[in-house]
Amino acid sequence: MHTPHYRKLGASYDNKMSNLDFVLHALNTVQRKWVYLEPIFARGGLPTENKRFRGVDEDFREIMCLVEVDQKLFSNCVSCMGFVVHACIMRASQVQFG
Secondary structure, three states: OHHHHHHHHHHHHHHHHHHHHHHHOOOOHHHHHHHHHHHHHHHHOOOOHHHHHHHHHHHHHHHHHHHHHOOOOHHHHHHHHHHHHHHHHHHHOOOOOO
């Protein structure tokens, strides 16, 4: 029978779905932080944190460009994107208020 083949295929899809779930949740976190912070820095608020936010802004825009270019759910870009998104979350969390 093909049971080992389907078991391997199922495990592969399970891994891909778990990775996709992580990336989508992380992207949502980054997006929420970016949507909150972007208007503040666009108006010139928190000048001491402007450089740090610019890094977050560049990361976020780069991630969104990657998503726009390759919209396949299980693309190679998604498999490596988890690290980039996680780094972006960490940078956004370091922006200090007041």
